[in-house]
Amino acid sequence: MAERDFDELYASNYGRLVVQVFAITGNLADAEDAVQEAFARASVRWRRIGGYDSPEAWVRRVALNLAVSGRRRARRLREVLSRAPALPPVPPLPADSLGLVEALKALPLPFRQVLVLHYLADLPVERVAGELGIAVGTAKSRLSRAREALARQLVDGEEEVGSGRR
C-alpha cells in the first residue's frame, strides 16, 4: 500500500477513532493521545499494516489497548507531579451527550467495547466478535446485556438530573 493510503486512512478515520476511544475511556486527551500513538506506530509499519484487510481495525485495537493500559495513567501521574494544569477529561458537551458519556463510564469495559464498536464504529456483531476475539454468540449476548445496562444507567442519570432540578 502506498503512503497516500496511509494519509487517507488518517484523514478519514482519525476523528472517528478519537470519538470511539473517548466513549470507552471518558477522557478526550487520553483518547487523542492513544489514537495519535496508534497512528504513529502504524506509520512506521505501514508496509505491513497497509496490506491488512482493515488497517483501521489495527489502529483502533492498538489505540484501545493503549488507552486502557497503564500508559495513560502514567501520563496523568506525570501531570499531577509536574502540577501542570490538566485538561478537563470530558469536554463541554450538551446534556444528552454528557449523560451518555457518564452512563458509559459506569459500565464494565467489555460492555463499553461492544457498544462502541457496534454503535459508533458501525460494525456488525460478527465483526465486533472478530475484533474482540470472542465468539459471535458471546458478542450478541454481551451486546444485549450492555444495551440493557446502558439503558438503566441513562434512566438513572436522567432521574438524578430530574430530582436535582426539583
Add this chain to the structure above:
Amino acid sequence: MAGDELRQRFETLEAEVLPLADSPALDTIRRRGRRRRWAVRAGLLSAVLAGAVVVRGAEQWATRPELGPVAPVPTTQPAPAPPTTATPTTAAPAAPTVPPTTAAAATRVELRPDGLGVAGFGTAEREAMERLERRLGRPDERGAWKGATPFGTCPGPVRAVRWGRLYVLFTSGPTRYAARGWHLFTYQVDSIQRTKVDPASSGPNPPDPPPLRGGSPRTEAGVGVGSTLADLRRAYGRRLHVSYGEPGMEYRYRVDLGAAGELSGVLTGGTPGATVFSLTAGAGCGE
C-alpha cells in the same frame, strides 16, 4: 431504550465530539512514529548491552578462584616431597603480579596434540609457566601430589595448575617428552573440578566434584568442552574413534593426528548431540 434511539444518541455524540478532536498534522504523527522506533531500538540495544554485562559478571563470578589444594609457586627446584602419598600439599596463594584469569583468558591458548601452542610438552615447568601466565594471567588453583592424584597415577610426582577449565600438569618423572626435570607433560580441559576429588578416597559413593563453568580452550578445529560429538566428527572425520567401556563404563573418544600425537577424552554419551566432557593430550596419567 430502542436500538435506533441508542444509535441516534451515539451519532449525536460523535457529531459533537468530532470537532473537538485535536488533529495534528501527518508529519507530526510520522515524526512521533520514527522517534518511538528509535527509542525502542535504543531500549533493545541497552537491554542487550546490560544483559551482556550481567552475563559477563555472572561468568566471572562463577569462575572466580576457589580454594583448592594449593602448593607454593613452583620454582626450578622440586618441592619437598610430602611424607605421605596421595595427600595435597599445604596451601599458599600465588603472588598477584599478573592479571587475574577469566574464562575468556583460558581461551587464549590452543589445545594441540603436542602441547598448548605457547608451551609444548617437554617444556621446563618454569619456562612453561612464564609463557602461560603471560597469556592466561594468574592461575585459579595450584596443587601438588605424589602417587595417586586426582588425574590418576601419573609418571611421577605431579604439580597441577588450573586456569578456568584448563588443568596443566607438570611432572619430574620420566616421560616420552623429557627424562628428568619438572616439565609439562599433559593438559586436561574438564567439566568438573578434579582437584576436589580426594585421590585417597576409595569409598563406594564419593561425593560428586563441583562443576567447572566458563569458557573452554579449543583445538585448532574449534573443539572444546561442550562441543558435540557431531562437531568432533565434522572436525576430524575418520581420524575420530569413539568407544564405550572401561574405565568407568563411559563413552570415550580419541582423535588420531598421526605423528603430532592424539587428542582424547570423555563424552557425555554416544549420540550426535552428546558433548565433550573432557579433553586431554600428552603423556597422561593412568587410572
